[in-house]
Amino acid sequence: xxxxxKNNTGIPDFEIDSLAxxxxxxxxxxxxxxxxxxxxxxxKTERQQKQLNKKPNNESKSR
Numbered sequence: 640x641x642x643x644x645k646n647n648t649g650i651p652d653f654e655i656d657s658l659a660x661x662x663x664x665x666x667x668x669x670x671x672x673x674x675x676x677x678x679x680x681x682x683k684t685e686r687q688q689k690q691l692n693k694k695p696n697n698e699s700k701s702r
Contacts, residue, residue: 669675
């Protein structure tokens with residue numbers, strides 16, 4: 640199945656792919672550290688809170 644195109648930035652896909660390949664090892668190494676794990680947990684908690692805060696607004700709009 641072909642990949643669905645999501646790039647509408649004007650930046651060629653090959654340049655985005657090259658940048659991703661260059662950054663991925665550093666990102667993985669960071670999130671393998673204790674600091675990275677703590678940051679990820681904080682992010683997950685914040686994201687869950689935002690989703691919980693959104694739900695009542697969505698319910699009231701659908702009524």
